[in-house]
Amino acid sequence: MSEAQTHAGTEVPTQHEAEPTAFGLTAPAFIALAMIVVIAILVWKKVPGAIGRALDNKIKLIRDQLAEAESLRKEAEALKAEYEAKAKSADKDREALLERAKHEADEIVAKAKTDAEALIERRTRMAEDKIAAEERSAVEQLRAAAADAATKAAAKLIAERHDPMTDEKIVNQAIGEIASR
Numbered sequence: 001m002s003e004a005q006t007h008a009g010t011e012v013p014t015q016h017e018a019e020p021t022a023f024g025l026t027a028p029a030f031i032a033l034a035m036i037v038v039i040a041i042l043v044w045k046k047v048p049g050a051i052g053r054a055l056d057n058k059i060k061l062i063r064d065q066l067a068e069a070e071s072l073r074k075e076a077e078a079l080k081a082e083y084e085a086k087a088k089s090a091d092k093d094r095e096a097l098l099e100r101a102k103h104e105a106d107e108i109v110a111k112a113k114t115d116a117e118a119l120i121e122r123r124t125r126m127a128e129d130k131i132a133a134e135e136r137s138a139v140e141q142l143r144a145a146a147a148d149a150a151t152k153a154a155a156k157l158i159a160e161r162h163d164p165m166t167d168e169k170i171v172n173q174a175i176g177e178i179a180s181r
Helices: 027-044 047-161 164-180
Strands: 005-007 010-012
Touching (some): 027 047
Antiparallel strands (some): 005 010
16 A cells, blocks of 8 residues: 555555646636536517517416406406396296286186186075976966866856856856956
8 A cells, every 4th residue: 555545445545646737727716617608698689678578478478367356357247247247037927927916816716706706696595486487387277277176167067057157158248247357
């Protein structure tokens, strides 16, 4: 172990070797110089301004989209309010329609009840009239039968009690009464 010491099986150099250089610049200096050149080119080509304008345009576009979204939200809220008002109005109209329908149904039921009562009364009256007509007819038939029976009985009695002279007298008397009327 002359120049290098061995430590746990690895050789560690004891002397420092010189770093490579290009144009007298080491690697870190060369990288720094390259970055300065790139930044200078970017500034010379006005890239930061272009980036700023692009960002400003993007910001403006986003603000316009936000304004449009806000406008659409307000419009949607207005439509929602309008439809809620229409829904409430429709509920009121529905309730009024139901109330009117109930009222009309009550009127129809009342009219039907009145009409049914009138029909019952009319039919009752018709039935009573038919019964009265049948009674009158029966009374007339009974009177006719009684008159017929009385006529036959009277004729029989007259025939038994009167002779032709009495008959002639009665007939003349009847003719005289009829002529005096």
